[in-house]
Amino acid sequence: MARDRAPRSIDELCELLAGELYIADRGLATSIYLALQLGRPLLLEGEAGVGKTEVAKVLAGGLGTELIRLQCYEGLDVNHAVYEWNYARQLLEIRLMEASGTLDREAAAAELFSEEFLVRRPVLRALQHGGRPPVLLIDELDRADEEFEGFLLEILSDFQVTIPELGTIRAEAPPIVIITSNRTRELHDALKRRCLYFWIDYPDYEKELSIVTAKVPAASRRLAEQVTGFVQELRLTALYKVAGVSETLDWIAALTALDRSELDARTVDETLGIVLKNQEDIRAVRGERVRAILDRVAHPGAAGA
Amino acid sequence: MGSLLPNLLRFGRLLRALGLEVPAGSMLTAARALEHVDIGRRGDFYHALRCVLVRRAADLPPFDAAFRAFWRRPPGRRVRNRPRAMGEEIRFGEPEVDPPSLAAEAGDDPSSGGPLAEPRHLELATHSAREALRRKDFALYSAAEIAAAETMMARLDWEVGSRRTRRWLAGAGPGLDLRRLLRSAARHGQDDPVLPRRRRKVRRRPLVLICDVSGSMERYTRMLLHFCHSLTGGLEGVESFVFSTRLTRVTPELRRGRINDVLPALSERVHDWSGGTRIGEALGSFARDWARRILGHGAVVLLISDGWDRGDPELLAREMARLQRSCHRLVWLNPLLGAPGYEPLTRGMRAALPLVDDFLPVHNLESLETLARHLNRLPEARSRRPVAPPGHALSRRSRAAVQR
Incomplete structure (x- = not known):
């Protein structure tokens, strides 16, 4: 799927993402396209499991370039990032x-x-990358502490770092930077000002169904419709932890592996732990609630409305 | 581009008037971004502007409203000679509506008078007067005493415990600082007789205040909001919420300016002020909407309520258990606990008590001082908590966990 050149229009970018089995809506495609054109980092926010990290992966895949990932955590510092x-x-x-x-x-x-004695960490590797600019994924930046954000800001403005013993290292071709955040805290404005911003929402029924059928083609159409409808209904319920698209995909993959072609109450009760990761949520939904939702999604035509 | 650029700048002004932060640099980026998209496609035009000009999820609704109002298609020109080519030809005309003049409305007199009006400031002259005020119940305060207490409150020292972060600092500590060791080794040839060490950086814990403002708390509400204000405004990393039947985040209001300017704004935003109490439901919505975002990094939660709960005690117990699990320390502050002979016998209090780490009074300045001292000395480890499957016979648990 690798291409020799960057996409020249939003439509081409949509095609590129679709080629990697990523169903993006027009807004996301526009933001990615502009990030590429303007050479700006793209900041993606959204609930867990809506496919933020996936964007960087498919973009690297589609552009035929390397994905360099920096997973953030509290206490992440220059020694582990650069x-x-x-x-x-x-x-x-x-x-x-x-x-x-x-x-x-x-x-x-x-x-x-x-x-010779330098250990290169993700950011430095992204800056020193020869050839096609890599995709630098800075994942869950909200987990890193604020000191690190300030430091990152410096790198993102000039795409260069200074190592006291060696001097300044500047990127020949700036990497494509994708930053994700789960909003466990608000990122600094100075950093946001450098970035383009996109909020990824949970997909609607139609979109989620097309994601499911694209990613798990082995699943029967009926099962895909029912599972998608079920998860869509779950998201309307007051739960502590809402199921993301990745949970939908895990669930349908598991059900397919179990050779199920249809959802029934027992199957749901047995496999609910794949979709809901919280004991209270599972207790609240299991049993009656499951049956009620199943009744509604039994006829997928009505459930999607 | 023709009239597009001036319109774009006007749009930027509208966004600023709606409270979005739009620096001049962003307008430039927006103009550059528009060169890369087909602005005849309204959707692309919209998304191009949005991803440049919006930086936080909360700004999306005002942006959408402004976009809809501003970038309207001109009426009348819609069905001219070439109806099908219209999208290609005619783009966006002059805005039809003037940006709403929010500034004018905001400048209105911030409702003076009423129960939340500004009392005259008064410094208590003598030591004995201050002592008396320290012990006096908040509920019995006069307006002048409230003002005096405010000054005294500002002098309290809040440290709220500390935690070791994952970050290293040079200095005496358990870790070897290899980088400094190497540098000195290279410089001196020999290993330095004194090995450089490093230690973990220490940070104050985040603090979360959840304050009951229902009807039964009314006599204390004003002083407790003063308390929340002095904490939220004075320290970094403090989040404040109020509830009676619904939960409202008030951190931004409390950060803004002086308490007497803040209170009118608050009473406007909190719709169910002095209503009934549903602690369990309020905590439930806290858990769903906020807990994961602000209870990281070993937060300490102060829950201020008299425990008069009209909701389901089972739900309250469940939510308390959950809240306790997700924070470093859960402190229940009850103004009634200051009254001699008070027994926490209400249904709500009984359900919640086994699930709090500390149960303390909050009825006068002296109790606040005690609280400050207590928080400053919080142990680094979590207190021992009962382990049981959620929602399992909570009411039968002993009150052993309660400290007075």
Whole structure:
């Protein structure tokens, strides 16, 4: 599916995503297209499981370039995001120099802090990537702490980093940057100002059904309709943790593996843990609620309305 | 582009008037973005502007409203000679509506008078007067005393415990700082006799206030809002909510300016002020809409209520259990606990008590000082909590977990 050139219109981008089995609506495609054209990072927000991370994956796949992923977590710092020195090798090198009596302080410092001893982390790899610009996915940035955000801002404005011992490293071709956030906290305005923004919503019935049929073609049409209808109904229920598209896909894949071609109350009760990951939610839905929803989705024509 | 650019700038002004932050740079980006899309396609035009000019989910509805009002198709020109080619030919005419002049409305006199009016400021002169005020029940305060208490409240020192983060700092600690070690080794040839160390950075815990403003709390509401205001405005990372039947987030209001400017705005936003109490439901909506976003990083939750609950006690117990599980420490503050002989016997209180880590009074300044001291000394570990399947015979649990 790899192409030699970037898409030249929103339609072409839609095709490219569809080729990777990603069903994007026009708004998302427009945002991605503009991010590519303007060379800006794209910030994707939305509830868990609506396919934010997937965007970066399919984009890398469709453009035929490498995906470099930086998973954020609390305490993520430069050493894990950009670079670190390989201390073990450096220490060993010093010992060797000492043993062979060639330890010259000036020279040692220069030698020990050369590229040879540098461990490249995702951001640096994205900046030093030769050839086609890679897709740099900065996943769940809201998990990292604010210090890191400030640091990231610096990189995203100039696409360069400074390593004190080595100097400034600048990207020849800036990477395509996709940032995702689950909104566990609000990101800083300064960072957002650098980015284009898109909010990914839960898909409606039609869209989710086409995602399901594209991703799990082995599932029967009837099962796909019922599962999609069921999950759509679940999202209207007051639950602690709403099921995302990835849960829908997991569920239908599991049901297909179990050779089911239709939803019934028992099957739902047995497999509900794939869709709902919270004990209270499962207790609230199991039994009567499941039957009520099943009644409504038994005739998929009516359920989609 | 013709008339598009001036219209775009006008649209930017409209968005600013609606409270969106639209820096000049964004308008430039928007203009550049429009060069890349077919602006004859209304959907593309809309999304291009949206992904540049909107930066947070909360701004989407005002943006949509502004877009619909501003970028209207001109009437009358719709069905001219070439009805089918219209989308290609005619794009967007002059706006038909003037941007709503929100500034004028906002400038209105912020309802003076009423129960929330500004009392005269008054500093208590003598030590004994201050002492008396410290012990006086909030419910018995006069307007002047409220103002005096405000000053005293501002002097309280809130630390709210601390937690070690995952971030390292140079300095005496358990970890070896290999980077500094290497640098000095390279410089001195020998391993430094003093190994550089590093330690974890320490941060104050986030604080979440959930305050009951229902009818039964009325005598305390004003002082407790003062309390919330002084915490929310004075510290970073504090989130505030009020509820009676419904939960409302009031952090932005409380951050803004002085308490007396804030209160009228609050009473406007909180619709069910002084209504009945449904603690369980309020906590339920907190759990669904907010908990995952703000209870990270070992938050401490202060739940302020007298426990008069008209909702289902089972639901309350379930929600309390859940809230306790998702925070570092759950503190219930009850103004009635200050009254001699008070027993927490209401259904709501009985259901909730086994599920709180601390049960403390909040009826006068002295109790606030006690609270501040208590929070400053919070242990780093979570308190021991009963482990049971959710919603399982909660009412039978002992009150052992309660500290007074």
